[in-house]
Amino acid sequence: xxxxxxxxxxxxxxxxxxxxxxxxxSVAAALAAGGCDKSxxxxxxxxxxxxxxxxxxxxxxxxxxLTGPSQIAVAAPTPVASAAYTAELDAIKASQANxxxxxxxxxxxxxxxGVMRWNQILRELVARYxxxxxxxxxxxxxxxxxxxxxxxxxxxxxxxxxxxRAYSYVSAAQYDALKSAWYWKFQYNxxxxxxxxxxxxxLMPVTDLPSYPSExxxxxxxxxxxxxxxxxxxxxxxxxKAAEQRNAALWSGKATASDLAAGLALGKSVAAVFLARAAxxxxxxxxxxxxxxxxxxxxxTARGEIAWxxxxxxxxxxxxxxxxxxxxxxxxxxxxxxxxxxxxxxxxSQQMKDETAExxxxxxxxxxAQLAIAQKWNDGAGTYSPPGHWNDVALEYVxxxxxxxxxAARVFALLNMAMHDAxxxxxxxxxHYFNPRPSQLDPTIKTEIGLPNFPSYTSGHSxxxxxxxxILSYLFPSGAASFASMRDEAGISRLYGGIHYRSDxxxxxxxxxRIAGYTLTFAQSDGAQ
Amino acid sequence: xxxxxxxxxxxxxxxCASSARAQTIDxxxxxxxxxxxxxVLYAHDxxxxxxEGTLKRTNGNIGTLTTQSVTWVGGYAVTDRLGLMxxxxxxxxxxxxxxxxxxxxxxxxxxxAKFKLLSTGPGRYGMFSVLAAATGAxxxxxxxxxxxxxxxxxxxxxxxxxxxxKFHSNSTWFANASAAYMWCANVRLNRNSYYTDGQxxxxxxxxxxxxxxxxxxxxxxxxxxxxxxSLVQQRTLGGGDIRRQDxxxxxxxxxxxxxxxxxxxxxPGNLSINLGAAHVLSGRNVGQSTTFTSGLFYALHL
Numbered sequence: 001x002x003x004x005x006x007x008x009x010x011x012x013x014x015x016x017x018x019x020x021x022x023x024x025x026s027v028a029a030a031l032a033a034g035g036c037d038k039s040x041x042x043x044x045x046x047x048x049x050x051x052x053x054x055x056x057x058x059x060x061x062x063x064x065x066l067t068g069p070s071q072i073a074v075a076a077p078t079p080v081a082s083a084a085y086t087a088e089l090d091a092i093k094a095s096q097a098n099x100x101x102x103x104x105x106x107x108x109x110x111x112x113x114g115v116m117r118w119n120q121i122l123r124e125l126v127a128r129y130x131x132x133x134x135x136x137x138x139x140x141x142x143x144x145x146x147x148x149x150x151x152x153x154x155x156x157x158x159x160x161x162x163x164x165r166a167y168s169y170v171s172a173a174q175y176d177a178l179k180s181a182w183y184w185k186f187q188y189n190x191x192x193x194x195x196x197x198x199x200x201x202x203l204m205p206v207t208d209l210p211s212y213p214s215e216x217x218x219x220x221x222x223x224x225x226x227x228x229x230x231x232x233x234x235x236x237x238x239x240x241k242a243a244e245q246r247n248a249a250l251w252s253g254k255a256t257a258s259d260l261a262a263g264l265a266l267g268k269s270v271a272a273v274f275l276a277r278a279a280x281x282x283x284x285x286x287x288x289x290x291x292x293x294x295x296x297x298x299x300x301t302a303r304g305e306i307a308w309x310x311x312x313x314x315x316x317x318x319x320x321x322x323x324x325x326x327x328x329x330x331x332x333x334x335x336x337x338x339x340x341x342x343x344x345x346x347x348x349s350q351q352m353k354d355e356t357a358e359x360x361x362x363x364x365x366x367x368x369a370q371l372a373i374a375q376k377w378n379d380g381a382g383t384y385s386p387p388g389h390w391n392d393v394a395l396e397y398v399x400x401x402x403x404x405x406x407x408a409a410r411v412f413a414l415l416n417m418a419m420h421d422a423x424x425x426x427x428x429x430x431x432h433y434f435n436p437r438p439s440q441l442d443p444t445i446k447t448e449i450g451l452p453n454f455p456s457y458t459s460g461h462s463x464x465x466x467x468x469x470x471i472l473s474y475l476f477p478s479g480a481a482s483f484a485s486m487r488d489e490a491g492i493s494r495l496y497g498g499i500h501y502r503s504d505x506x507x508x509x510x511x512x513x514r515i516a517g518y519t520l521t522f523a524q525s526d527g528a529q
Numbered sequence: 530x531x532x533x534x535x536x537x538x539x540x541x542x543x544x545c546a547s548s549a550r551a552q553t554i555d556x557x558x559x560x561x562x563x564x565x566x567x568x569v570l571y572a573h574d575x576x577x578x579x580x581e582g583t584l585k586r587t588n589g590n591i592g593t594l595t596t597q598s599v600t601w602v603g604g605y606a607v608t609d610r611l612g613l614m615x616x617x618x619x620x621x622x623x624x625x626x627x628x629x630x631x632x633x634x635x636x637x638x639x640x641x642a643k644f645k646l647l648s649t650g651p652g653r654y655g656m657f658s659v660l661a662a663a664t665g666a667x668x669x670x671x672x673x674x675x676x677x678x679x680x681x682x683x684x685x686x687x688x689x690x691x692x693x694x695k696f697h698s699n700s701t702w703f704a705n706a707s708a709a710y711m712w713c714a715n716v717r718l719n720r721n722s723y724y725t726d727g728q729x730x731x732x733x734x735x736x737x738x739x740x741x742x743x744x745x746x747x748x749x750x751x752x753x754x755x756x757x758x759s760l761v762q763q764r765t766l767g768g769g770d771i772r773r774q775d776x777x778x779x780x781x782x783x784x785x786x787x788x789x790x791x792x793x794x795x796x797p798g799n800l801s802i803n804l805g806a807a808h809v810l811s812g813r814n815v816g817q818s819t820t821f822t823s824g825l826f827y828a829l830h831l
Contacts, residue, residue, distance in 0.1 A: 040715065040734040124729035127722070134774040135589070152773060311628055313589030363630060368671050375675050375719035382724055382775045392722065392731070439628045446630035448676075450776070498630065 044120060044395060046112025050205040051404035058406040059183025062526035064329070064413065065273050066176045069183030072269040074262050077190045077212040088256035089197045095251050096201050103251050104203075110248040111204040114219040115174060115408040116399060119391055121241060122170055123384040125231045129158035131381055132453070135314055143287065149233035156231065160452075160460055161286075161323045161423040163385035166230045167412075168329060168420035169278055170223060175413035177222040177270035178215060178406040181263060185210035194253035203252035213263035214255035215405045220245040221267025222274075229275055281327040286320040293317060300434040306347040308436045308455040319454045324428025329417035330518040336428050339514050341507040344435050344457040352441070355501040359438040360445050363498035370496040371448060377461060377493035380450040386461050386490070387419045390468035393486065397476045410528055415471045418519040422467035423460070425515050426508065430455040438501060449497040458508035459500045465490035466512025467519075474520055556746070556757070557660055557695025557705045559645050560606035561830070568826030570600040576809075576816030579678070582770030583813055592626030594678050594816055598636075602826075610645040617669065620681040629679055636682045637666040643691075655698035662691040674735075675718050677777035678816065684779075685716040685737050697750070703757075705746040713737035716779055725778050726769025735780050738767030753795040761787045761807075771814050785812035791822075801826045 059069045066072070078084045099107075110117060133141045133153035142153050149155035156162055192211035194202035209215075220242035227238045246264065249255040255263070296318075300307035310316045328336060345351040362370070379386045394415055398408045435457035439445040452460070469487035473480035491509055494500035523529065560566065574596040578587055597620070604614035621633035641664035648658035666687045674684035689711040697703040716735045723730050741764045748757030768782035791805035805822040809815065 038715065038736050040730065040732045040736050043731045120729075120731070123722075124724070127724035127729045128727075131772055131774050134586075154773070313592075313626055371673060372719040375673065376721075378720065382772065383720075384722060384724075384729065389722075445628075447628050448630050451628045 044116075044392075044399075046116055046399060048108075048111040048205050049113040049116075049405075050402060051207065051209075051407075052402040053404055053407070054207060054209050055182060055404045055406050056186055057527070058179055058404075059186055061179050061406075061410070061528045062522070063179060064172045064176050064417070065277060066180060066270065069180045071273075072180060072266055074180075074184040074188075074213055074266055077188055077258055077262065080190060080196050085196075085256070085258075088258060089193055089200060092193050092200055092250060092253055092256065096203070096253065099251060103247075106244050106248045107203050107252045110216065110245050111252065113399070113405065113408060114216055114245055115178075115405050115412065116395055117245075118170070118174070118219065118223045119395060119412060121238070122167060122227070123388045123391060125227065125234055125238075126158045126163045126166065126388050127382060127384045128234075129154060129156055129231060130163065130383060130385055132157055132159070132316065135316075139314055141314075141316055146232065149231075154233060158231075158385070159319050160379075160385045160387065160464070161320055161326075161427055164387040164416070164420045164423035164464065165281075165283065165326065167387050167391060168416040169230065169274055170226045171409065171412035171416040172329065173222050173226050173271055173274040174219055175406075175409040176274075177218050177267050178409045180270060181213050181215055181218040181266060182406050184213055184262075184266070185215075188212050190259075192254050192259075193256050200253040202254070204248075204254050206254055209404075211255050211259045213266050214246070214249055214259040215263065216249035216255060217246050217260040217263025218267040218270075219405065221264040222271045223267070225268050225271030226274065229278065277327070282322070282325050286323040286326055287317070288321045290317075293321065296321060296431055296434050304346070304348070305434075306436050306441065308434045309440060310453055311437065311439060311451055312453050316453050318431070319452070320427065321431045321454075324424055324426075324431055326424050326427075328421040328424045328518075330522050331421050331425070331515065335518065336425050339425055339511065340429050340432060341458055341511045344433055344501075344503055344507070347436060347441065351503075352501070355503055356438050356441045356445070359495060359498055359501060360442055362495055363445060363448055366448060366496060373489055373493045374448050374496040377490045378449045378497065379461070380452070386464045387416065387423070387468075389490075390415065390419065390464065390472075393468070393483075394472055397472065397479060401476070407528070410526075411475055414475065414519055414523050415468055417522075418467040418471045418516045419464050421518060422463045422512050422515045425511060426458055426460050426463040427454075429458050429511065430460075433457050435504075437499060439498065445498055447498040449499065451499055456500060457504050458511055459491060459494050459504040460508070461494050462487075462491040462500075462505045462508030463512040463515070466509040467516040468512075470513050470516035471519060471523075474523060557658055557693045557697075557703075557707075559609055559643070559660070560604065560612055560828070562606050562608045563831045564604075564606045564828055565831055566602075566604045566826060566828040568602045568824055570598075570602060570803075570822060570824035572596075572598045572600070572820060572822045574598075574818045574820040576818040579816040580771075580812045580814055581773065581775075584773075585817070590627035590629070591624045591678065593624075595623045595625070596681075596818075597621050597623075602824075612643045614641045614643070615639065622679045622681055624679060629676075632672065632676060632679045632681055634672040634681055635670045636668065636672065637687075638669050639664055639666045641665075651699060653699075655696055655700075658695045658697075660691075660693045660695065662689075662693070664689045664691070673719070674716050674779040675720070677779060677781075680779070683713070683716055683737065686714040688712045701749050701751040703746075703748055703750050705744070705757075707742075707744040707746075709742040709744075711740040711742070713739055718779075723778070725780060736767075737780050738765050738782065740765050755791075755793040757791055759789040761785075761789055763787075768814075777814060781814040783812075783814045785815050786810045799828045801828075 144153045144155040144157045146155050189210045190212040192206050193200045194206045224238050224242040228235050246260045297307040379389050434455050437456045465487045469483035472483045491505040577593040598618045600618035602616040606612045616639045618636045620636050623631045643662040646659045650656035668684050691709040693707040695705045718733050721733050743762045746757050746759040765782045768780045771777050787809045789807035793803040795801045803824045807820040809817045
């Protein structure tokens, strides 16, 4: 018996075929080399924020909910010459002498700008909670319960309109809180620790912006209070993040303990004003009831139309059918009704037959480029939603413009108020008309992306995107052509996906632009432009 | 003798091609040198239960997910110790319920080189051999990896190293043990953000976890018949679970244990046929699929 390690008779025969062997090995190696690109990026990189302006007049910019910048009082700080202040500086210096790598990473992370960082975190929370409840074994669906946010289903189901509202509350509250902070900063004019004492290192860019109250603490306080209400199961991580933001401001020499304490108190107080509004804005009853769901269908049938039905299996209650009555930011309930788009083509009309046929033709002959557009703008379950997509778009402009925190907050507040109002208006129209999806009128139509569980007319994507493009074009005129192109692409992506008729998209775009007009009216007279 | 040995080699290609993710070239058999082979394999795979993470469930919006494939396979034995092979499947997926569209297309070209590193015998009990193989897979069309469970593949390049130990008794039975390690390149999506494994990623690139496979095979090899039965385990070395009521995602941790059996028969005229069946016994982020395969192969000694 030969040893199993014997190679006798093996290799000599190979000699004249080595090139083939080498070729095979090189093919495999080339493929393997492609497997080495494991790290992904770039993420949204936020370099240390060096604002192009201190915005000394921001304290006088028009408020959204607060009656004025001094509605919430901030007591005068201790003088720079006081022993108490010196002790605070000493505490910073002691911290700076022993910074850990983790502390330096926290400083680097938060130096990118608090408004933009929290916008990223908020998009992550939306993506995490944007999942519909799973059906119950015995049939039907459970309802997410704010009193049991850690359960199955989790609370919230951060669907597109829940998300639009959440983005708007966080952004609007941050904006009012920062305007108030700016008012007090220039009222008291206490400079940052690194400016007051040159033995304090400036580990973040430090400007002549007064640091009492600290804008980092204001942002952390207002944001975490809003998020605890909107995403209660995330309380631990957002609390940790908020504390880290304040600590980073201290370690970096940007704020003292009293700058932070004053900012935190101000931020929390502003959040309370916004949370009081949120508690009574109609969201709690936006889910409707079985009686209401039936009434919506009966109303469509009474008009001679085919009523929308859920195509989820098992059939799922419609997504927040009363969201159209949730309070808007810059429109009255009468405005919402007045701006409602005209009726869609009748479900029995030739135009609707033609448009349904167009959807079918499109999905059956979809090109790779069309599929790429449908997927790029899908923003469906498990994503940061269409409003999140436009926050993603906006962030790069905010970053590249080197906006101060207060001006960055203005961008996100205007953008998200307009998209919330677009969501309210769109949902009012959807549930007023209760129009079926293409795949309901023609069950042979299959979709290239997930089918949203609410009526078709008008397209939510088109409405959100048109509103967003209008606001961003006002704020960043140089990007107007790009925003318009993205708006059109987002709209038509729904036809490519097989989930909307062309008339849903066209009406949604017009509707979104009209709705954005109300927020633009606010913006044009807010004293900031 | 020649046709039969050729057939064995082809069977191995067939086993490889029938697996959902490029599998090992693990039967431990080499074709005699200068044998050219080609074949076509049809596979029908379906499941109605799947694991959402570790939770086994059905989904009314999927019903039964059926994947059918027709795979061309070809090979050439350069020497008795070195074989080259290639395969290319056309795949179609279909959900029996819900509104999601079918997907279909040419999937990934797989190229492989296989060596017999060493062999003994025939000794007192039988023959023992060790083989190594390297395979590479590359997508041949721009199919989408972003529509699981209907996507026809991961749309990413992969390279795999395999080692197989084989024992063939002096009577009719044989046993193999194989392991394979697959390196997976990043996959690109058409969108700039996605959420997986507890994190939002703001990029269009997805890091794909590498994959380990183990296969244990025992079987009978007698006359024109060859009947192997395998236990296959796939372990994905990373990736997140499917979240509650979420769609699956390309980089999910897809694990399974599968029982796989086959019957191969050599026909006259250098032809052979094979029939196979496989069933997933347990899994994570995969369907509990049952797969039936049938193939027809032809070998030619040049």
